Amino acid sequence: MNDTYITEEHELFRKSLRKFLDKEAYPYYSQWEKDGMIPRAFWRKMGEQGFLCPNINEEYGGSGVDFGYSVVINEELERVGSGTIGIGLHNDIVIPYITTYGTEEQKKRWLPKCATGEFISAIAMTEPGAGSDLASIRTTAIKVDDHYVLNGEKTFITNGMNADLVIVAVKTDTKVTPPYRGISLVIVEKGMKGFTRGRQLNKVGLHCQDTAELIFDDCVVSSENLLGEEGKGFYYLMEKLQQERLIVAIAAQIAAEEMIRMTMAFIKERKAFGKAISSFQNTQFKMAEMVTDVEMSRAFLQKLIYDHMKQKDIVTQVSMAKWKCTENARRIATECMQLHGGYGYMEEYEIARRYRDIPVASIYAGTNEMMKSIIAKNLGL
Template identity: 40%
Template sequence: MFSIAKQSFLFGRKLAGISVPRVCFLHYGASSNVVANAVKFGSHDGQRRPTAKMPKLTDIGSRTLFGPEQDSFRETVRKFFQKEITPHSQAWNERGYTDKEIWEKAGSCGLLGINIPEEHGGIGGSFADACIIMEEHKYGSEEQKQKYIPDMTAGKKISAIAMTEPDAGSDLQGIKSFARKDGSDYILNGSKIFISTGWLADVVVVVAVTNKEAKSAAHGISLFIVDADTPGFKKSWLMKKIGLGASDTAGLFFEDVRLPASALLGEENKGFYYLMNELPQERLLIGVHACAQSEFMFEETKQYVMQRKAYGKTLSNLQTIQHKLAEMKTEICVARAFIDQCIALHEVQQLDAQMACMAKIWVSELENKIAAQCLQLHGEAGYLYDTPIARAYLDARVQTIYGGSNEVLKDLIARQILAPAKKI
């Protein structure tokens, strides 16, 4: 149950994007191509080529993680986003949210619930197939799974995860929302802020304190499933952001919201540990998206400098431009190799928190670096808001912030590095 909520939460973030690559990675952890006639160039003597050897970083058919069936499905996914998403992206960005109908279209095409078990209404694929869709389903009861997952997979219900509060962001132990016991029910009070898909959400997984006397804050946090029409649950205005314009973001308010015991997700006071188990996956997926977007920006820029003329020849004839392209491709391909290694490790449950943090930090910062360099190479054209490179530049900025700020994640990595020394 928590997994499918995570899916809607992250899918909503990426659905908001302008370019096709922003969403196609949902299924394979790789980039896609905004060009309608994407090049299919992969196998050679039975071997799949690494990304670095492909004519374009966004070409289908590379990477040993995937096979011909997944390549075929990737093409289907690209066509869906080119047809159903790209034509509406500017209007959605200006409005601040997408049409609800697009979720149902995605669900009818099998683009949601990719790795949710078939018995719960999902597709039954793997993490490599879904990549951004969480593979853990153990927290929800059978009743909760049957009630929510089929509609979420079909796109009939949109979900959100309400963690962040005005005074608690990366530090989840600082949350103040409180659900007190009242007989067998809970009475929820509190507020949340910066909640992705919060405006459109039909159901929200809310993080709240249930035991103020616990030995530590982590031991007193629980998760609750709250339907949008529950009395006392209100949504604030749409928040205007500098990027990801079509990803609706809102504040949520809970005033004496009465919840039955069946609304508790998992066990009482175990919510913090459920979240900690899922966060490495989210951080990997931010890295996955950042790598895909870096590939997209590189290809957009390569195409531009091969056409744009200055001093009687194209920009691509200038050595300084050639060197910059060489540097960017090298860095992106190194990032791609690391991200693919993380995906492969996660498939066999070998990805740890430290490595997921590394992936998120390194590739999100690379995305921002690539965005700045690609915009610079576009010149004034890159500064126009309606160009793909300008919007990619704005969208990239949040990648180092959500999912745990990069500064906080560096602390987590450092703790693990120094942990053996502390034991001596």
């Protein structure tokens, strides 16, 4: 289908990005998986070519282009592999907090280096005892003169090992009622006293994505690193979650399309009982079901992207897309692996990697159970 937000300029940009990824990403992705890390050199190359933070204004090192360019970047990176999700997080989840709530001094200090890839960013919300329930976070930031003292731990932090800047959700007021009114956002920088990284977490999938624990032990952060106003952090997080969940839905959609593409090629080549397995009715029905599901979800997703670019409030619909696209992808991964037979369980086949990479998409950015709760609440239930 023709995307209403995609122009000739977007497609030229996509062509340029694909050429870059063909040279700089696809040949090395397997090694990145073994290394457990996407090298900083790749981030720098992305920045040099204008593929990082394209939405920020030119005065801060970006291109000032629309969200359609971010969609293109996220789609093409997902085609390489789901482990690239940290780049989308940097571009479209973390940086918008700074562009929206940051002071002019903060923007000038951080954004240019984020656009070049010199700085890698992360956002730290989840704690060992607080996931979807953000109001229950226990990391504190106590104001002392002209700085804050942070104490607490965060976990499951995307880009956690590489990050130079981390937006940390903290409690600046532990006594206020309701508790979410005490949440603020502060930016912790690499090298700050009391900021250390714990383990790089050993995940089932997304092996090249450096997910880590972060520890704040009397971490001293200048009050100049407060993002926005004290006590407004929860509201800021809620406002930005629409785009975060849309990014997750886009990635899941592309993952599903890629799994169908590779499975289609396999079933046409693989023979059993003297003929291609694509000729078996069961195979045909499975493929028909999966293709129908991704076509329908694609149409819905495209409308949401367009509405999001028009700055419409589509929280309910994005919650639907995040839930449905990730569930589709998880089911399609299972079906496609089954159609590969024993080969689908072999690491040399990409479907094996996709099978272990995709399940987490139904957990992060708010579990799918939370998405259903949001939908139900907004339906008046």
